[in-house]
Amino acid sequence: MKTGVRRRDLLALAAAPLLPGTALRAAAVPKIKDVSVIPTEPAGVRLVIVKVQTDQDGLYGYGCATFTQRADLVVEAVNRYLKPLVTGRPADAIEDLWNAMYNSSYWRNGPVLNNAISGIDQALWDIKGRQAGMPVYELLGGKCRRGAMIYSHAAGREISETLDEARKLMAGGVRAVRLQVGVPGMAAYGAPGQKKSGDDAAQQDPVFDPDAYVRRTLQLFEAARKELGGEVYLLHDVHERVPPRLAVQFAKDLEQFKLFFMEDALSPENIDYFRQIRAQCATPLAMGELFNNPHEWNMLIRESLIDYIRVHVTQAGGLTPCWKMAAMAEAFQVRTAWHGPGDVSPVGHCANVTLDVACPNFGIQEWTAPNERIQEVFDGYPVMKDGYAYANEKPGWGVEINAAAAAKYPFGFSERGDGKRLNGGWGVVRRPDGTVINQ
Ligand SMILES: [Mg+2]
DSSP: OOOGGGOHHHHHHHSSSSEEEOOOOSOOOOOOOEEEEEEETTTTSSSSEEEEESTHHHHHHHHOOOOGGGGHHHHIIIIIHHHHHHHHHHHTOOOHHHHHHHHHHHHHHOHHHHHHHHHHHHHHHHHHHHHHSSSSHHHHOOSSSSSSEEEEEEESSSHHHHHHHHHHHHTTTTOEEEEEETTTTTTOSOOOOOOGGGGGGOOSSSOOHHHHHHHHHHHHHHHHHHHSSSSSEEEEEOOOOOHHHEEEEEHHHHGGGOOOOEEEEEEEGGGGGGHHHOOOOOEEEEEEOOOSSHHHHHHHHHEEEEEOEOOOOTTSSSSHHHHHHHHHHTTTEEEEEOOSSSSOHHHHHHHHHHHHHHHHHHOEOOOOOOOOOHHEEEEEOOOOTTTTTEESSSSOOEEEOHHHHTSSSTTTTOHHHHHHHHTOOOEEOOOOOEEEEEO
16 A cells, blocks of 8 residues: 655645645644534434534535434534534644533533534544645554454344355455344344244334343354354354343353454443453453443453453544543553444544554454445545455545535435434334333
8 A cells, every 4th residue: 555645745745736625734723614514314324424614725624423313412512512612713723622622511421422522523633634635544643554354244034144144245355244143033133123923022112032132142153153164253242232140141152152252242331240251251352332431441441351442433522532542442452443333424434444554452343335325425435345444545534525415315314114203213122021121
């Protein structure tokens, strides 16, 4: 990969025509002139993008602020609270502005406010990269690897379907696959649900039986190791759906299948139980996509209770806190696996891959391929080839947004049923006895 061409000297830069959205750093520090929000749903998932405009011609940036289940609230938090706070302030003081936004609500660390902060934080990093004529990874010290190994999702109603999906991914060069499978007669996470039977059929909400799920998943991994072999990296997401005692047993039972990692075995409310899992088996553990708060990740990293920290970058407040989180994790041999599903915008995926290539303790990157509508709205989605994602080489995040295309896919345009009724929110999942459980 060519990196030298980006390190243009000032003379060459001054002589070159400016790229769209790029400006030389002038004597005057750019000031924030306007903040706006682009809400869009090109892939059927509500995405929130923040655009920060400076007082310098053509100098602006984009940030991801996607909390898809409460997207409208993030839009309001940006427009009504952060926009008036940051407008008129210097755009280059990212650390200072992050702390100003974080502290200005007094009550802090909630997902709505953290996502709103992230939208502006990431846009400021984009602006700084455009000013410098460099991708953001250069501002973090440059690359320490060519690309980021990714994992993709394989799922099916039946075990054979999941394994067929995995084979297709592996044939395409993917080296790490997350396996999920449906469970007869109930809903599942990350795999197609199946029809309810008996008394449960009368239940309106999806039903999930933790014990049946664990039994089925162990059968899946037994078949996977037999049929897919020992070389492919296998992952699994529990999605915090089982009680802590069952999670400890499940981690022990999975140990024989040598997973790359077991994800979200516990809910954030039960993280003390990681000590028990750690003490009883060597299954690698990943945790953190629901984390908002340093109190949630500090202890797990400091006590080396997990192997991968996999925070949703916008949920923690953007690039600024996550870069620090990665550095803290490095000191404890914890690696990164930033959350990368469809409810991360293309700008957010660029922030993920930026951290992936710039942080020495990178582990793996969850990968979601863009559909045609995403590519129509966003130019600059990271490229994935042969199982590795590559950072953009353009200044900033290297992303441009077609506002007219974004407006063609407003919130709710593709939603049906409960998704529409709940304004993009999620519903309820219950145990067979009717108890509400984690999503
Ligand atoms: Mg997950």
